[in-house]
Amino acid sequence: MSDAHDHDPPGDAVAEGAQARIRGRPKEACPYPADSPERADWLAGYDGKPPGRPTDAPAEGV
Numbered sequence: 001m002s003d004a005h006d007h008d009p010p011g012d013a014v015a016e017g018a019q020a021r022i023r024g025r026p027k028e029a030c031p032y033p034a035d036s037p038e039r040a041d042w043l044a045g046y047d048g049k050p051p052g053r054p055t056d057a058p059a060e061g062v
Contacts, residue, residue: 013038017045 032039
């Protein structure tokens with residue numbers, strides 16, 4: 001039996017990118033193809049700057 005998937009429900013690449021950063025995965029771990037809207041969303045989530053959503057506050061102690 002496999003472990004839980006590292007992906008959130010399909011369709012929320014922003015949340016996937018944010019979770020990747022929280023889990024300490026590198027930015028290069030983005031699973032979406034270059035120049036795709038999903039990649040842009042994933043990277044925005046990773047950077048804490050999702051379009052149409054408030055910017056994430058910096059983590060304390062970082």
